[in-house]
Amino acid sequence: MRQLPFKAERLTASFYDRSTATVAGELIGKALLHHVDGCWVGGWIVETEAYLDTRDPASHSARGQTPSNAAMFAAPGTLYVYPIHAKHCLNAVTEKAGRGAAVLIRAIEPVWGIDFMQLERGYSDLRRLTRGPAMLCQSLKIDREDDKRCLVTDPSLGIFADPNSDPRRVLSTKRIGISKAVHRNLRFIDPDSTSTSRPLGR
């Protein structure tokens, strides 16, 4: 384990092995960190979405396991990175292996390695770094090569809790950008953050 930028406790497999909506809500305020090119890059998670098992029509697992979504069916705490619209989005697998459930991380507040993110993204404006799932992936330099990495044991990648940080408010809204099962409130945001992709959804 590399030296972290602050005193932190890594989330363990038992954190991810719970109801996906619960995990999605509790990920708000946790730190997503990736060690690249000799430094930690990441920030506080402020927006997530729950994608449930194969019965959730909006989930990539809805049509069963395929070569490209296999990571979704792996152990809880596995990283699932999928390509979309010529970009990438990242998820943390939840529940028991084989369920096909995961939490999409949609936005973080950029905190560590901001200059690295600015280089990767080609923008200096903090608001254009991590305010959306594909932007966030590019800032953290995570792509399809990182699919199936383990957030629980990988020394260079993980999600961490800061025991000294103040708890955040969490609001749930409808999920964004999907056409099926749109009515369900499975998107979770920190309403006090300015780094969410769309403050109140829609």
Added chain:
DNA sequence: TAAACGATCTGCT
């Protein structure tokens, strides 16, 4: 092998 479809982003207005 062709065609359609996204859990999106950017640039321009």
Added chain:
DNA sequence: GCAGATCGTTTAT
């Protein structure tokens, strides 16, 4: 705020 770009994956011929 909106139209257009973009490309891997899936589904249909």
